[in-house]
Amino acid sequence: MARRSEGLGERPKKILKFLGEFQDKHGYSPSIREIGKHISVESTSLVDYYLNQLEEKGFIDRTDRVSRSIRILKSPVESESGVARAVRNVRETMEEMMKIPLVGRIGASLPVPMPPMEGGSFFDPESAVEISRTLLPRDKTNELFALEVDGVSMIDAMVNDGDIVIMKRANTANNGEMVAVWLEDTDETTLKYFYKEGSRVRLQPANPTMGPIFIDDPKRVRIQGKVVMVVRQFKQ
Amino acid sequence: MARRSEGLGERPKKILKFLGEFQDKHGYSPSIREIGKHISVESTSLVDYYLNQLEEKGFIDRTDRVSRSIRILKSPVESESGVARAVRNVRETMEEMMKIPLVGRIGASLPVPMPPMEGGSFFDPESAVEISRTLLPRDKTNELFALEVDGVSMIDAMVNDGDIVIMKRANTANNGEMVAVWLEDTDETTLKYFYKEGSRVRLQPANPTMGPIFIDDPKRVRIQGKVVMVVRQFKQ
DNA sequence: CTTGACATAGGACGAATGTTCAGGTATTAT
DNA sequence: ATAATACCTGAACATTCGTCCTATGTCAAG
Numbered sequence: 001m002a003r004r005s006e007g008l009g010e011r012p013k014k015i016l017k018f019l020g021e022f023q024d025k026h027g028y029s030p031s032i033r034e035i036g037k038h039i040s041v042e043s044t045s046l047v048d049y050y051l052n053q054l055e056e057k058g059f060i061d062r063t064d065r066v067s068r069s070i071r072i073l074k075s076p077v078e079s080e081s082g083v084a085r086a087v088r089n090v091r092e093t094m095e096e097m098m099k100i101p102l103v104g105r106i107g108a109s110l111p112v113p114m115p116p117m118e119g120g121s122f123f124d125p126e127s128a129v130e131i132s133r134t135l136l137p138r139d140k141t142n143e144l145f146a147l148e149v150d151g152v153s154m155i156d157a158m159v160n161d162g163d164i165v166i167m168k169r170a171n172t173a174n175n176g177e178m179v180a181v182w183l184e185d186t187d188e189t190t191l192k193y194f195y196k197e198g199s200r201v202r203l204q205p206a207n208p209t210m211g212p213i214f215i216d217d218p219k220r221v222r223i224q225g226k227v228v229m230v231v232r233q234f235k236q
Numbered sequence: 237m238a239r240r241s242e243g244l245g246e247r248p249k250k251i252l253k254f255l256g257e258f259q260d261k262h263g264y265s266p267s268i269r270e271i272g273k274h275i276s277v278e279s280t281s282l283v284d285y286y287l288n289q290l291e292e293k294g295f296i297d298r299t300d301r302v303s304r305s306i307r308i309l310k311s312p313v314e315s316e317s318g319v320a321r322a323v324r325n326v327r328e329t330m331e332e333m334m335k336i337p338l339v340g341r342i343g344a345s346l347p348v349p350m351p352p353m354e355g356g357s358f359f360d361p362e363s364a365v366e367i368s369r370t371l372l373p374r375d376k377t378n379e380l381f382a383l384e385v386d387g388v389s390m391i392d393a394m395v396n397d398g399d400i401v402i403m404k405r406a407n408t409a410n411n412g413e414m415v416a417v418w419l420e421d422t423d424e425t426t427l428k429y430f431y432k433e434g435s436r437v438r439l440q441p442a443n444p445t446m447g448p449i450f451i452d453d454p455k456r457v458r459i460q461g462k463v464v465m466v467v468r469q470f471k472q
Numbered sequence: 473c474t475t476g477a478c479a480t481a482g483g484a485c486g487a488a489t490g491t492t493c494a495g496g497t498a499t500t501a502t
Numbered sequence: 503a504t505a506a507t508a509c510c511t512g513a514a515c516a517t518t519c520g521t522c523c524t525a526t527g528t529c530a531a532g
Binding site: 473474475478485486487494 | 503504505507508509512513514516517519522523524525526527528531532
Binding site for chain 3: 033066
């Protein structure tokens, strides 16, 4: 199929670099023909082709039919400087701050409320928790949602009333991950470390002084999400 | 002679302002006709005339025969724009993200390491925790420092091994605040809710199933800092 | 009043520019 | 082999765009 289905080709990369240098030097974007000249490509359509790739992959932004309207959105590391870097910094720094929707409360006797569908976000922007992205996993950050813990029923998970639990929606889990599970037997939600051991599942409390729960029938363990982070704030 | 020999006319001023706003909004310079539209001038030559004035007086720079190549060099105080604003954005956005020095580890049997003196920060920038300012108290954020919890000795404080505790240096505390205290009697550090009740001090564990500790001599309670936040991360 | 510098308008002109189409070649999956 | 997809060429087009020329209006100084 594709000669190269991964990342960026040599030429788009070179274009991206050139865009940064040119904008740095001149203060405005190069025209399509100027770009072509730099990468030794006569045809304007080919440059347009590369630019479309860059746009699709989110590296640049263009305005239809407007000359010299290319804006660099991100750049794959590599050398860049001056204004271009300053602009990039603004954008990236903004993105560093994740706004995670606070979708509800969680308690032992309550099922886990589900987050809003991705895309159509209907949650109140006021009810959001801002977390630095450096503290969060890199991938699928849009599947994160936050819950406030209701009641003291999760003290065995070392989670207190009022704590904010940041979760990632998931139906399965890997060994060692902390998950929110709904236990059919006892009809309650708890936070436990998940371990699949042969055909049975071991649910280990965070509190090391407490023993694990074993569930022989994996179907009786309903994983509602993986716990990414717990934040506890204290009044000052 | 001239009707106006002083500074800039109304229209050039308006153009200058528009240039900044447009570049801010779109990331590239407006065309001459777009400028004309904004100041209700049909004729492109008149806009060109104004632009030449601005160029002569050193407010802008243009490249001959290149579209959208106007760069703003300076702006008469008023509405800052373009790069100036970008720089300001960087600064403000960066400030939103608190970099809190991770100065060491804390355990029941260890005293609380003290944070570096404010001003002369000598800590490794790698060992820092970034927290969104919206989650932190507004005042004296430069007195914050972070500690990683070492060992399971603080489970009674609902704090686990590996948790990150963000503290504010303090020698005193108000009722209801969580503090790190050094207890002379048992010679250990713990995290407890602080309550001064008459002449004695009540230290209440976070774990609601555990009872408080009473200390009759307030001098035997050495407050090392107030706990602002506890963050617990899970591997994904 | 005349003159001349400044201000404004309209538009022509050619060059610069983004877009599109029609077709061609290589690479890979089936 | 064949079809699908990616990669590339060339050229034509329709605008957009900057520049420049002409004409008219305004106002203050001589």
